[in-house]
Amino acid sequence: MNKKISWTWLPLVAALVLAGCATPPPVDLKVDTPVQFKEQSRQADAGKPAAPVVQAPVPADGRWWASFNDPVLDKLIERAAQNNTDVQQAAARLAQARALARQVDADRSPQVGLGASANRGAGFDRTQGTKPSNVFAAGLGASYELDLFGRLSGASRAASLDADSREALLQSARLLVQSDVAQLYLAVRALDAEREIMRDTVEAYRSTLDLTERRNRAGDLGELDVARVRTELASTEADALAVERNRALVEHALAVVLGEVASNFSLPAQDWRTALPAIPAGLPSTMLARRPDVLAAQKRAQAAQERVGVAQTAWFPTIALTASGGFASPDLSDLLKWSARSWGVGALLSLPIIDGGRRDADLQGANAQFDEQMAAYRQQVLAAFKDVEDQLSSLRLLAEQSAVQDQAVASARRASSLSDVRYRNGAISQLDLLDARRSELQNRRQALLVKALQYQATVALVRALGGGWEQA
Numbered sequence: 001m002n003k004k005i006s007w008t009w010l011p012l013v014a015a016l017v018l019a020g021c022a023t024p025p026p027v028d029l030k031v032d033t034p035v036q037f038k039e040q041s042r043q044a045d046a047g048k049p050a051a052p053v054v055q056a057p058v059p060a061d062g063r064w065w066a067s068f069n070d071p072v073l074d075k076l077i078e079r080a081a082q083n084n085t086d087v088q089q090a091a092a093r094l095a096q097a098r099a100l101a102r103q104v105d106a107d108r109s110p111q112v113g114l115g116a117s118a119n120r121g122a123g124f125d126r127t128q129g130t131k132p133s134n135v136f137a138a139g140l141g142a143s144y145e146l147d148l149f150g151r152l153s154g155a156s157r158a159a160s161l162d163a164d165s166r167e168a169l170l171q172s173a174r175l176l177v178q179s180d181v182a183q184l185y186l187a188v189r190a191l192d193a194e195r196e197i198m199r200d201t202v203e204a205y206r207s208t209l210d211l212t213e214r215r216n217r218a219g220d221l222g223e224l225d226v227a228r229v230r231t232e233l234a235s236t237e238a239d240a241l242a243v244e245r246n247r248a249l250v251e252h253a254l255a256v257v258l259g260e261v262a263s264n265f266s267l268p269a270q271d272w273r274t275a276l277p278a279i280p281a282g283l284p285s286t287m288l289a290r291r292p293d294v295l296a297a298q299k300r301a302q303a304a305q306e307r308v309g310v311a312q313t314a315w316f317p318t319i320a321l322t323a324s325g326g327f328a329s330p331d332l333s334d335l336l337k338w339s340a341r342s343w344g345v346g347a348l349l350s351l352p353i354i355d356g357g358r359r360d361a362d363l364q365g366a367n368a369q370f371d372e373q374m375a376a377y378r379q380q381v382l383a384a385f386k387d388v389e390d391q392l393s394s395l396r397l398l399a400e401q402s403a404v405q406d407q408a409v410a411s412a413r414r415a416s417s418l419s420d421v422r423y424r425n426g427a428i429s430q431l432d433l434l435d436a437r438r439s440e441l442q443n444r445r446q447a448l449l450v451k452a453l454q455y456q457a458t459v460a461l462v463r464a465l466g467g468g469w470e471q472a
Contacts, residue, residue: 062468068182083258094163101160104158108152112142115137115140116138121135139325141324151310165299175292184253190451201236204437221430228434232434274455297381301370304366311367320350323346325343394460420436
């Protein structure tokens with residue numbers, strides 16, 4: 001009798017041994033990272049400020065764009081939050097993930113169903129021969145799987161982590177849209193400023209052309225001088241039209257991000273008065289843990305780790321409890337009588353012994369998926385550090401470049417003004433004046449480009465840090 005019992009439990013003992021062998025040690029999801037960003041450590045060692053120059057605090061409510069102190073930008077981001085299609089798609093994917101998580105979690109609850117059936121068949125009877133008969137049944141059925149080894153709870157945790165990942169991706173989509181709106185809006189304002197520079201230069205060339213034509217009619221200058229000024233004027237007008245074209249394209253791109261039809265959207269030109277926030281020194285690298293795409297990658301890795309555990313439980317038996325109760329009768333009229341009642345309870349234990357290596361393959365696949373997600377998580381962390389370091393170094397170098405470029409603009413303006421006076425007095429040639437004008441235009445446009453890059457890098461840093469630099 002003892003031998004019979006021991007052989008009966010042998011498959012279960014074997015399953016427990018195999019499951020124990022298949023269980024890997026816990027995996028640490030942390031990635032070794034420095035305490036502080038290299039770029040800010042370098043500035044602190046050099047005793048330099050973090051730059052830029054205009055101080056504007058970041059709001060604690062997460063509305064980082066308010067630190068730019070631009071009401072038009074505030075309204076545009078609010079419009080994008082309501083209408084942007086990328087955000088709407090991300091929200092829909094989150095809803096799908098949450099529904100799937102509830103669906104998976106429902107397997108842990110008792111399952112109750114109502115059923116009814118009607119059957120007619122014939123069976124052989126020695127006394128009556130073959131005689132058709134009816135069987136009518138109606139009742140409730142219930143089942144419940146005992147989650148002794150954590151298969152159902154592990155699947156539920158994995159699905160919940162997938163939903164958390166989708167929620168982080170929704171936040172990432174919102175942050176991306178916010179930064180896109182800010183960058184496109186600032187690009188439009190930069191093009192407005194560049195358009196004003198081009199208009200000022202065109203007016204200066206027209207004034208010079210008028211003077212040159214008068215002197216040509218008076219016989220002081222030849223037709224070659226007139227042709228030179230006309231060439232410079234036409235070239236500058238062509239550049240101004242290129243600026244107009246670029247502005248139109250950026251405005252159309254902004255309309256798409258806002259979720260609006262480009263044909264119905266327009267952004268009136270105005271002076272560029274947007275504040276440039278200052279980046280505080282000593283930003284800790286732990287801020288990147290709140291970055292939505294990093295958090296999403298971490299949740300995906302954790303979900304994959306849970307699925308490794310789910311795959312391991314395939315080596316354990318499944319135990320389900322069942323119960324049913326209702327009525328069964330050969331006559332439909334007697335179906336609901338008390339004498340026709342029926343009930344039953346049971347338990348089902350299932351343990352595959354030979355499966356052709358299916359469970360082992362499933363476990364290997366789960367481990368491979370976990371390795372993939374861990375590599376993706378580490379890659380996301382590396383990309384996050386790169387993004388922050390890129391923007392911090394850009395802001396530092398752009399601040400230095402802006403200071404030097406401002407000096408170049410001041411010198412070019414002075415040279416252009418002196419050249420204009422001397423040309424009108426006949427002290428220098430026309431080529432000298434045109435050279436001075438070209439130099440002023442080039443330096444003013446370059447200074448504007450540096451300023452625009454400072455704003456773009458600031459917005460990019462906000463996105464790289466996960467939505468600001470306040471330490472929550």
